[in-house]
Amino acid sequence: MSPTNLNDLDPTFKDRVAAQPGGEGIRSCFGCKACTAACPVEVADKRYDPRKIIRMVLLGMVKEVLTSDTIWLCSSCYGCHEVCPQNVRFTEVMFALKNLAVLEACIPPGLTAQRALLRDHGRLYEITDFENEKREKLGLPRIVEHPEHYAELL
Structure with a gap:
């Protein structure tokens, strides 16, 4: 990943995600990585890291998140939901991110x-x-x- 210009970060991005149906739990993540450990997609494709995606959202990396093909890789197995101690409901956060990507015409x-x-x-x-x-x-x-x-x- 290339260096990020701090001027390109959008501090309201997490709020936009949280306002989407399914995105409400985004702020609860404390980065334990239980979701990543439970993810079958991450086993097959190391680019897919649920914790990293959440960190990018919380940092306001709109372009990097919405234009990435990784948000479309989620298998919707809900394994992450089963192990998350904070009830982030990551699968539903992914649906929220996909909805935002569609609204911003960032569709693969x-x-x-x-x-x-x-x-x-x-x-x-x-x-x-x-x-x-x-x-x-x-x-x-x-x-x-x-x-x-x-x-x-x-």
């Missing part, structure tokens, strides 16, 4: 592509003739897409 390209697939096809992949032929061989009805319906739902 892969998620933007998934949203487009959901909007256009109602699922994360397009049903092709190949899939429909397999369904017919199994005695299942063809899947007909109604993109206008999916766009309305989203």
Whole structure:
């Protein structure tokens, strides 16, 4: 990580996170790292460190947090919640951070592509003739897409 300019820090960032549904517990963290020890994602990807993310929020590192792909890695297993002595509810804090990232248009390209697939096809992949032929061989009805319906739902 590159050096941080103190002028780039936003002391109100933690308040913005706390104002989001699920973000209320952000200020309770005292950095024990129990959440990180319980996190299966951290085992697979050392860049993902729940305690570090909370520290960055508390310091006001808005850009670094909201533009980072690490906030999108949370598996929502609630393991961190089970072990947190301060009841920070880190999984819900991650939902709050993701909501703020969306509000500030800091969405990873892969998620933007998934949203487009959901909007256009109602699922994360397009049903092709190949899939429909397999369904017919199994005695299942063809899947007909109604993109206008999916766009309305989203």
